[in-house]
Amino acid sequence: MYESATVSDDADRTAFRRAEKNYKLYYEQDSKFSRKKKLPKPVDLSSVLDFNSISQDFNRTGVLPDGIRVAESDSQVFCIENRPGFYFIPNALSLEEQCKWIRESLTSFSQPPNRTNHNAIYGPVADLFDSAKANKVLVQEDANGWKFYDGEEAKQRSCKSVSASVLLRKLRWSTLGLQFDWSKRNYDVSLPHNNIPDALCQLAKKHAAIAMPAGEEFRPEGAIVNYFGLGDTLGGHLDDMEADWSKPIVSMSLGCKAIFLLGGKSKEDPPHAMYLRSGDVVLMAGEARECFHGVPRIFIDEENADIGALESELSHESGHSFAEYIKTSRININIRQVF
Ligand SMILES: O=C(O)CCC(=O)C(=O)O
Numbered sequence: 001m002y003e004s005a006t007v008s009d010d011a012d013r014t015a016f017r018r019a020e021k022n023y024k025l026y027y028e029q030d031s032k033f034s035r036k037k038k039l040p041k042p043v044d045l046s047s048v049l050d051f052n053s054i055s056q057d058f059n060r061t062g063v064l065p066d067g068i069r070v071a072e073s074d075s076q077v078f079c080i081e082n083r084p085g086f087y088f089i090p091n092a093l094s095l096e097e098q099c100k101w102i103r104e105s106l107t108s109f110s111q112p113p114n115r116t117n118h119n120a121i122y123g124p125v126a127d128l129f130d131s132a133k134a135n136k137v138l139v140q141e142d143a144n145g146w147k148f149y150d151g152e153e154a155k156q157r158s159c160k161s162v163s164a165s166v167l168l169r170k171l172r173w174s175t176l177g178l179q180f181d182w183s184k185r186n187y188d189v190s191l192p193h194n195n196i197p198d199a200l201c202q203l204a205k206k207h208a209a210i211a212m213p214a215g216e217e218f219r220p221e222g223a224i225v226n227y228f229g230l231g232d233t234l235g236g237h238l239d240d241m242e243a244d245w246s247k248p249i250v251s252m253s254l255g256c257k258a259i260f261l262l263g264g265k266s267k268e269d270p271p272h273a274m275y276l277r278s279g280d281v282v283l284m285a286g287e288a289r290e291c292f293h294g295v296p297r298i299f300i301d302e303e304n305a306d307i308g309a310l311e312s313e314l315s316h317e318s319g320h321s322f323a324e325y326i327k328t329s330r331i332n333i334n335i336r337q338v339f
């Protein structure tokens with residue numbers, strides 16, 4: 001599901017793959033500038049749905065583009081006619097909430113016993129964000145133990161090592177609540193875990209409500225936090241390991257703007273491309289649970305990233321480290337009812 005720089009051989013075989021390739025970041029090969037500064041290839045973004053401007057236009061004129069409607073019970077929630085069960089809530093999270101969940105994603109959600117993509121190589125890694133801030137280095141102690149040291153101390157140990165800032169850049173996911181086992185593509189209830197923090201549960205319940213079967217309340221039991229840097233993508237996939245697909249996945253976007261592809265039940269169905277900005281929440285319930293989706297692109301350039309307000313809010317904080325991280329990154333927290 002996770003890719004960093006390569007698209008697999010069947011890149012052009014399906015409509016979904018073609019759309020992924022269309023939006024993915026590629027660099028100019030023969031540009032006279034390319035030796036000095038890599039230039040991204042221009043991409044035609046004219047058919048990317050922008051729910052932020054759709055919402056502004058709708059609030060001003062009452063008019064919606066073809067194929068888009070608002071939810072019956074809430075005119076600030078948008079639906080796509082041929083994708084029942086999909087809901088887009090632009091600007092669902094306040095700036096303050098966005099900052100809170102960025103801080104939590106970096107300092108608390110990646111802490112053991114929550115697992116991350118680094119577990120498989122290094123075992124549990126504690127305090128990654130603070131260690132990166134302090135320029136620490138992770139050093140192999142013995143066959144299966146790794147520990148952070150200050151840079152100078154690490155140099156004296158002639159062991160395998162990797163800097164915390166490299167590991168932070170390579171942090172791709174962490175799992176909260178019930179732990180998802182990527183190798184078995186299933187939840188492993190035997191793994192130690194903490195419950196999802198109550199404030200996150202309340203937020204997920206509030207936003208899930210519009211997509212819930214009548215009279216039922218969403219139960220947040222597991223969550224995946226995805227961390228994206230420039231060039232990182234999330235390949236087309238289904239989230240089908242939860243028992244009851246009538247319950248939504250609640251997906252929150254933080255940081256740099258991304259392109260999200262919402263396909264159909266077959267990868268042959270041409271996907272809808274849409275922007276996801278910091279503070280947007282997306283719900284996928286019912287039939288939309290059977291639709292392929294993915295993230296082929298994030299934008300970190302000033303013109304497209306759209307995080308000016310967030311960056312300035314975070315840069316009031318000591319050390320600027322959250323602002324530094326988020327200006328080249330995107331975080332997605334998606335929350336699931338597992339049973
Ligand atoms: O990053 C996103 O917006 C989507 C994440 C997603 O689909 C997933 O983790 O299953």
Ligand SMILES: [Fe+2]
Pocket residue numbers: 237238239293
């Ligand atoms: Fe997903």
